[in-house]
């Protein structure tokens with residue numbers, strides 16, 4: 272098992288000073304529990320902040336570190352200013368409200384980005400310091416979004432996973448963040464980026480497309496020659512442990528005590544950190560509304576609201592607390608009697624046993640966040656009900672809503688609707704309660720935190736399993752020098768060069784990519800070197816190649832090898848007689864798609880038709896291209912045509928007409944002992960690479976994954992290499 276390096280803002284421990292002695296206790300949170308197995312078994316490390324230990328003296332710190340080491344934890348200390356600006360300032364005042372769609376809670380002018388970046392760098396440096404080859408690194412949550420890329424820069428071959436515990440918002444919201452590109456790039460340093468739900472994955476993918484122009488293909492995105500996988504991994508809880516606790520005599524006794532004075536009392540339960548995303552005020556209002564509407568329920572139902580103090584250093588939280596206090600006071604004032612208090616409000620953390628007793632004893636669990644990445648409380652309630660009873664009322668904006676179809680769903684902004692749902696929950700017949708709970712329990716018990724951990728780590732391992740040695744990063748200076756020297760030393764050399772994206776950068780419109788005088792001069796000079804044969808192999812029509820490159824002493828191959836002109840004085844020849852009767856229908860269809868996709872255009876070639884969408888709205892363009900591809904495949908694949916997705920192009924052409932076809936033609940007219948080197952940047956060039964004989968070299972240009980063993984960053988790097996040959 273590969274050693275696991277876990278990285279999170281907080282270490283899963285609580286540090287206490289008891290009569291001058293440092294005490295370190297493991298925290299019992301879901302994440303810590305789920306990860307403790309792999310952490311221990313892999314002899315791994317957990318890196319993070321141990322909490323505020325500034326009051327400890329030097330010997331106490333040494334003591335702390337040795338205790339932490341026993342728990343395989345490595346501390347990273349934050350100064351008070353860092354806690355204030357990195358943790359509270361940027362993470363909690365900017366990223367937290369942003370990801371929960373609460374833009375008006377973000378300060379008008381945040382100045383904490385630099386500190387966020389710096390602390391992320393410190394985390395990355397610390398991890399790099401402890402990293403050994405073969406380790407698996409797993410970075411957690413929004414406080415550390417830049418760490419994956421910072422690590423990738425230091426450890427290019429490391430296996431890195433990232434998981435976001437909070438929602439990834441719609442790209443329309445995410446794009447308001449002034450540092451949006453850096454955050455996206457930060458995450459792309461990982462091999463696997465995980466989220467709780469498929470919607471968050473989709474939002475992230477849309478942000479990549481709109482803000483960085485990166486297209487997600489299935490669940491993969493390619494960036495800087497690397498493949499990054501995206502995935503939904505809904506987090507689970509230690510369900511068996513909650514189930515076990517819920518059956519212990521102590522918990523059962525505590526649950527029984529909840530109704531000692533009034534056995535008929537109906538209990539509604541809310542458990543949250545006191546956070547403005549959790550929707551507590553509207554929850555209270557809906558409870559008030561229920562009492563107002565249903566006088567018969569007064570004195571017979573109680574809401575127990577546990578609100579755990581959280582982020583008390585952030586002003587918004589203090590104001591929120593006042594709002595909640597005031598509402599509780601008002602409702603209790605209106606509907607309380609000398610014998611009955613409608614809302615029991617506990618502003619504190621409660622012991623685990625009491626928590627489970629509340630879950631076990633409640634009639635209705637009331638979970639109404641305005642947004643929540645997942646919400647583990649809902650799952651804990653379900654796991655704590657081995658009796659098979661209890662109703663879950665659940666916000667449709669919690670990530671967990673997608674998993675628990677049998678909860679009563681509510682819109683947490685709709686106070687009236689919530690009051691109705693609460694009424695329904697309190698009156699639900701037992702048979703229905705049991706059948707819903709049964710199905711929810713099956714899901715929660717099976718998809719627990721252990722399964723989540725293994726699912727994520729398994730996916731991470733699969734992404735990073737060593738492949739058939741394709742080049743992931745651009746060739747180093749030394750590697751390039753070796754290739755140049757091999758070419759020079761060969762008895763003869765044949766260069767097969769793609770044009771767009773290889774010799775010239777991609778342009779918004781095809782006609783804008785004409786060769787520069789510099790390019791013409793380099794190609795001419797290389798082609799005149801004795802024993803050197805240059806061929807340009809392009810998808811473009813022969814008229815364009817003729818016009819742009821016709822004067823050079825090079826071979827030209829147009830329309831992916833359909834047409835070839837082996838030297839300036841030779842005629843253009845077509846491969847074979849082709850049936851082109853399908854073209855009018857294909858053109859008509861592509862024009863229809865172009866009409867409804869502003870910016871898209873159709874290009875007609877001899878034996879193929881292409882639909883370009885580089886200038887279309889990025890998201891709509893991709894969507895239309897997908898639809899067009901399916902439409903074309905449905906109509907034409909039976910008639911011997913194939914649909915090719917290219918770089919912002921969808922092309923339809925006869926099967927078997929591809930760049931690979933030219934290899935034999937070129938070899939027939941060049942020395943048998945020549946060294947063949949082919950250069951290309953898109954999928955159509957893979958056909959060329961695949962057709963190369965043994966001993967030939969394929970060079971991929973740009974970032975797309977390729978079978979090529981050598982990679983160059985961009986067309987400028989290709990020209991540099993060509994320059995070195997003459």
Ligand code: GDG
Pocket residue numbers: 300301436437506542543544577579619620621622623626643644645646647648649651
């Ligand atoms: C973030 C995301 C995502 C609460 N009060 C007490 C107590 N708790 C425990 C619960 C539960 C945990 O705290 C709260 O977890 P949630 O998932 O409900 O919410 P966040 O704290 O906001 O967590 C969230 C989660 O990360 C995981 O990815 O689900 O969406 O916001 O485990 O039991 N535990 C004890 N006493 C309390 O008073 N012992």
